[in-house]
Amino acid sequence: MAAEGKDREFDFTDDSFNRIREFVTEHTGIVLSDGKKDMVYGRLSKRIRKGGFGSFDAFCDALDAGDEEQQDFMINAITTNLTSFFRENHHFEYLSDTVIPELMKQKRQHKRIRIWSAGCSTGEEPYSIAITLRESIANIDDWDIKILATDLDANVVAHGKAGIYRKDRIDGLDEQRVKRWFRQGKGEQSDMVKVSPQLQQMITFKRLNLLHQWPMKGQFDFMFCRNVVIYFDKDTQRVLFDRYADILAPQTHLFIGHSETLYKVSDRFDSLGKTIYRKNS
Ligand SMILES: C[S@@+](CC[C@H](N)C(=O)[O-])C[C@H]1O[C@@H](n2cnc3c(N)ncnc32)[C@H](O)[C@@H]1O
Incomplete structure (x- = not known):
């Protein structure tokens, strides 16, 4: 589970979360509820660290600037792919x-x-x-x-x-x-x-x-x-x-x-x- 609040490695403000939510809804149709903030932190923090972004805001700037690699990563990270043979x-x-x-x-x-x-x-x-x-x-x-x-x-x-x-x-x-x-x-x-x-x-x-x-x-x-x-x-x-x-x-x-x-x-x-x-x- 993602660390809460100040225990987190990176600041994750409501402003950054909202920027991510807007991007996700615009590009996938998926609406992320308030309760998904920890999930989003968990799925993105490694990318922020390894990509050398230093902050969620810098990552959001890359998304807004049309950086396709980050946009694809974001979309793939947020979609739920659960499926199985002969499901239902x-x-x-x-x-x-x-x-x-x-x-x-x-x-x-x-x-x-x-x-x-x-x-x-x-x-x-x-x-x-x-x-x-x-x-x-x-x-x-x-x-x-x-x-x-x-x-x-x-x-x-x-x-x-x-x-x-x-x-x-x-x-x-x-x-x-x-x-x-x-x-x-x-x-x-x-x-x-x-x-x-x-x-x-x-x-x-x-x-x-x-x-x-x-x-x-x-x-x-x-x-x-x-x-x-x-x-x-x-x-x-x-x-x-x-x-x-x-x-x-x-x-x-x-x-x-x-x-x-x-x-x-x-x-x-x-x-x-x-x-x-x-x-x-
Ligand atoms: C939970 S899986 C369902 C897989 C399969 N249909 C099933 O029921 O087992 C949902 C899939 O929808 C895809 N998806 C979500 N938003 C999409 C969009 N805007 N366009 C195309 N595919 C999308 C996701 O990438 C994910 O693979």
């Missing part, structure tokens, strides 16, 4: 039981499906989607299926792209699934696993700030945006979900996090229960 498993069950069979009927002519995992963190979510698709569609290689996986944090995007995980990350998974979709590391890598190339080839990882412009042109056939907007204020959420409704094809599904809701945020989706929504036009 009922979403993947709903995919295989309902969404995928529906899409296979609808798309049987062109056999083209586009999916977006927005705020994908280290990649467990898009890989879980890819596994579900491969396990549900027998002749999947006849289909043109692509998953776009995006996150603001460059480090997690690189991790997802590499597809290498500590073995304990797949502890809860079914043995058959592990055998089929993960390669066991050898020698010094024996406590690591790598996802199979069949999954990797389905996913494009890209760094993308959801608050910025999106380069994608076409529409998506379903999307996940789970446990990303929890720290955004309601107005930011309203704008974001309106943009999601615009980029999703008619009547498509949106999966959000277990503690999130679109109630009073968007009326362009109908709730199907269990944090699954369907675009209503």
Whole structure:
């Protein structure tokens, strides 16, 4: 835990904290409450020391001056990247039981499906989607299926792209699934696993700030945006979900996090229960 008040190595005034909060909200949408001051001190003090800034104010000056290295560090330090394979498993069950069979009927002519995992963190979510698709569609290689996986944090995007995980990350998974979709590391890598190339080839990882412009042109056939907007204020959420409704094809599904809701945020989706929504036009 960070040292309080005068026991701290560096002064951390409310003014510096507010400058950091403004930067974070402007660049990520995340709103840091008063209670997050110790957390911010804990995550930045080493950087202030090692970077030779000498004070939080000097670090804030670098942020405001547009120093990209410090800005990236700040963003990566503040985002919460907690995730896991098949997190909230009922979403993947709903995919295989309902969404995928529906899409296979609808798309049987062109056999083209586009999916977006927005705020994908280290990649467990898009890989879980890819596994579900491969396990549900027998002749999947006849289909043109692509998953776009995006996150603001460059480090997690690189991790997802590499597809290498500590073995304990797949502890809860079914043995058959592990055998089929993960390669066991050898020698010094024996406590690591790598996802199979069949999954990797389905996913494009890209760094993308959801608050910025999106380069994608076409529409998506379903999307996940789970446990990303929890720290955004309601107005930011309203704008974001309106943009999601615009980029999703008619009547498509949106999966959000277990503690999130679109109630009073968007009326362009109908709730199907269990944090699954369907675009209503
Ligand atoms: C808790 S993780 C959720 C991971 C995954 N969706 C899940 O539910 O397991 C939240 C992710 O949202 C990302 N994030 C936060 N603000 C973002 C923004 N403005 N644009 C894009 N990604 C953002 C963070 O970097 C983090 O990786």
